[in-house]
Amino acid sequence: MRFLFTFLYLGWSIFALQAQNTVSETTEKDADAIITFDDLDIELVNRSKMIIRRKASITVLNKKGDHFSSLILFYDTQNRIKDVRAEIYDKEGNLIKKIQKSDFEDLSATDHQTLYSDDRVLYYKYLPNDYPYTIRYEYEMINKNTAFIPAWHPVASSGTAVKKSTYSFRYPDSSFEVQKLEKNLDTFNVYRSSEPGWIRYMISDISPIRRETLGPPLEEVTPWVKIAIDKFYLAGKEGEAGSWKKLGAWMYDKLLKPRNNLPESTVSAIRKMVQNISDPMERAKVVYEYMQKKTRYINVAIGIGGWQPMRTADVDRLGYGDCKALTYYTLSLMEAAGVEAYYTVVYAGSSYKKNIEKDLVAIQGNHAILCLPNENDTIWLECTNHKLPFGHKNSFTDDRDVWVVMPGDGKIRHTDTYSPEENLLEIEGEFELAENGDLKGKAKWQSYGTQYENFLSYFDALSPDELKKHAKEYLGYLHNLNISEIEATNNKNEKKFELDIALSAEHYATENPDGSMIMNLNVLNRNNFVPKREPDRKTSFEILRGYKDSDTYIIRLPSAYRPESLPQPVRIENQFGKYIVEIEELPGNRIKYSRIIILNKGKYPKDLYEKYRKFRKKIRKLENIKILLIK
């Protein structure tokens, strides 16, 4: 699995080489903004002092470049903004505005997900009157935390041309071991220099790059460098890196272990709960469900709290915590139940499977999950979700490199994912068509894998009225849809979400003036997605997760009508997937429609994009297959 992934990644970089054009004349073509220069200078003074200086000049050419006119500097109790200033120039190059530190607004940087954090932000937004305009800024920041050395990512935003960008990292050579991770440098002309105590990079004349439909995120095709040091300081604590083992041991000893003070009463309650269960995974399931019932997600991040979980006793008492707190709390419960479990750090997100970079030993990630080793079937638990079944392979963290923290150790591992066949949606329906074209019947949906997640988030825990409302939106194309009965069941044991609906729709079959009717055979699940045309496609494309839809509909025709003819079966198979549709007549004037779509997961070169579009267009046409009913 891992091997395959790495291989694809390499193949992709080579591809990026062909795609990117670094010739200077074309640099500014179609750009929204031009970074004239951007110099980031980092000076590591000692373990707990880092000075960051940045100077940049950006010319904004149109509205889409306006994000550069917002100057945003985050700070907290661990760092200090020593100086910040900016200047704005109009298109003739006249200075039109000088901005001092006092012109910035001082705002709290707490997001909607967070109850409280001590993060703050200095914020200034220039409101342009005209284009182009140029914003120049410089700032100096002194940071006590040295766990996160600012990375160099010269092409960080879409549609931006870069004339020149430099990076300098200076450090006391005798005191630190430095690691650096370089990505996509070879596909661009990057100047690099590395001498003891000083690392430098420089890039120039980069044309704008934009993300394309189903294409890789900028991060995967643009150059960047990340640096890590072996001895750091984080919110009052000294840390050791250098290897995953060392960093893992430090994390476990200094950040995690001291937070476990689970009350004895809870420990014994847990033990009692699992005393008659011998299988560790069965015990784990009981514990996980107990935790899901007991807790909810609330984020409070103060000081080291931004990096360290809340105490387990506090979570136990308050019944809430953030991802770190809930994960570590679950870990402590698992320990009490005698189940092996490890705190795991990950980059979360369903639409981008971002890896922890294994070649850069540093604190990374933005989320925590729990790892339960289980021979060949390791289980990864999301502890901030109270609905997901035990053992569900959550798309939020699936199929990516993660960092597992262990006592005295730390390891990079890859999370599991479902196969396309496992991301299954099955719909079965039986309907009756009336003489006037109205349709009435019942259907059952059964969803698994990531399709289970979709149904869970849209249909779970709703009252009958709300369920009806959601179902009406979901099946909105059915004319004057009426839902007489509806039931949704989250079957956690089988990791399956079920939906049972009794419905009727008016004018489902449309009448022709000669008395015949036309009827669409795919009643409930028309897969009409076709990615949009990209005649000038530059990058590869990816189907991030595959899936399978299998539908069967039986429709009883009004006795006066019969099908004029039945469409022939169709079977298509290629590297993207499979499509099968069959229509047959059943006794009792009934028609049976069966259709299977399987879409494969995969990354494909850009040349196949048009072929993929054709495949989806063909599917769309077939998904709307109709028959003529005559008297």
Place this chain on the structure above:
Amino acid sequence: MKKLIVLGFGLLFFSIHAQTYKFGKVSKSELSEKQYPSDTSAHATILYMERISTYNFSPDKGFYLNEEYYMRLKIYNKEGFDKATVEIPVFHSEGETEKVTGIKGVTYNLQNGKIIKTKLSKDAVFKEKKNKYYDIYKFTLPDIKPGSVVEWKYTFQTPYIKSLDEVVLQEDIPIKKLLTKIYIPEFFVYNIQYKGYLPVPSIKKDYKTRRANFVYDDMVNAPLGYQKVHGNAALEFKEEINIIETANVPAIKKEPYAGNINNYKSGILYELAQFKRDNQIIKNYTTTWKDVAKNLKDNSDFGKQIHKTKHFEDDLDPVLSGLSTPEEKISAILEFVKNKVKWNEYYGKYSENGIAQAYKKGKGNVADVNLNLLAMLKYAGLDAEPVLVSTINHGIPMFPTESGFNYVIAKVNFNGKHVLLDATEKYSLPDVLPERVYNFHGLVIKDDGTTDWVDLYPKQHSIRQTRIIAQFTGDEIKGIGRTTLSNNFLLSYRKKAIGKNKDELRKWIDERIEEVDVLNARVSNLENLSKKITETIQFETESFFEEIGDKIYITPLLYKRKKENPFKSEERHFPVFFNKPWAESINVQLSIPEDYNIENIPAPVEYAMPDEIGVFSYSVTPKGNTLIIKSTIVINHPVIQKAHYKDLKEFYNKIILKQNEKIILKHK
């Protein structure tokens, strides 16, 4: 701009709690309740909410309002957990500040038949310094489980007593029982207004005499006049107690196209009208719309600003030179202001630091922008008047009040008509305003101090007109589509489209239009604000026709047909807001190959909604081997009352059925 009221005597406050709900006395039956009987869809329910508002006095702060809030809430399931998180904003300005004290919270759970209490600890209450205007107190109650009952209470003190916080009578979850008591000293006279779609409880009144001892020392400089105060004294005065009680209030629920549903939430508004002593009126606050107008006209941050012209004269004169008609001047000034003073996204009807300063800085709040606009219009000799607006998010002003408005725009009268202008939105036009402004009526402040209401909604229809010339080849349909937009359709289009390069524009259009490949696209007059936009596409598609047996079935309006009725629910509580009268006309010329016969076409139809609210017409006319399909939808009202909801839903149903009828072709 709410002003502190300082008075030369103080009142001590006695609160009388006569209630059946006591903090801490949660019952087992409340805890064991599994769902709310009268609304099983409720994830949480307010079992009891109480607010007791009284006036306190301190020599340095003057009168301020002391409000005791108490809430008991039942949580039925995980979806209701977020109701256990509480946010209380506190505002501050120039030395005056609101305060929250005595926050207490408890969670109750039933465990093996016993009530388990978990207290909110002090260190779990956070004060977030949001920005220079306000902070937020935040807390979440501990140990929340499905079935938990939670209680919290706190004291809120505010110096801003000109308008009390709305007496809330409805929430997005049901309310089982509610009690609000407001103790109003005889010195204060409030205007009262009800809002909401539910019948509201009447205000029961009670009167008490209160004897207040107070200490006074010095002299107090007050906006109401100079007051001498010395020594100890006692004062007897009457208090009017307003008692509002209600029970079993249903939750308010969202509906599509409903604007701001808070406008329909039940509530009572209190706005200070008069200050009296010994039955004499000492100060009249806004009691009539005329008072509102007069106060604003004299206000240094509003009326006085409109006459400041020095700061822009030199820049504006060249712009105006050579312009003669009012229309020319209006357009030129509107564009001039948009470029000179950018909106900083803060609302407000008062200029923040004066319009000259805003002009110099190049940005400001709504008033900074639009008062500059007004000053310039007047300077150019036009008959321009400010119009106070309450934006959609701000609700509807219920009675003569300044605080009912949060926004100002301009109205220009000429040649017996008028236009409305708003320079905060870059792509606005005369009578084409940003959506936030469309909230029924605005209050015109006239030069002579009188007022008038103006309908904010546009009078002219916004029109979307599409012409498609297409060809069915037997295997595909290809052609050219051209859509022209007018009025309010222009604004939203420009907001989305400007800034995109040619290729991005094509992709954006391609993504918007379902089931066709957009091969080429051109948009004319995108940045030429005074002109209508035309979007032209060259397209091809394999959709919109089916071959069944020896016949072809074509959906003739192609990608312009309506597919789905946006109005799905059977019932409606609120009006439907389109915010403008509008029309959509589609004209398709579809040619078919010579070797096909037209076997059947949909019958023409003309259908009108009652009261001329809407009209739909549709026809298909064959002309040789070409079919001409015409479809027109007209909606004549910006707001459709809920009484017409069923008609509107049916109107859409009819449109959809008709527009999806097929043309039948047969091979020769």
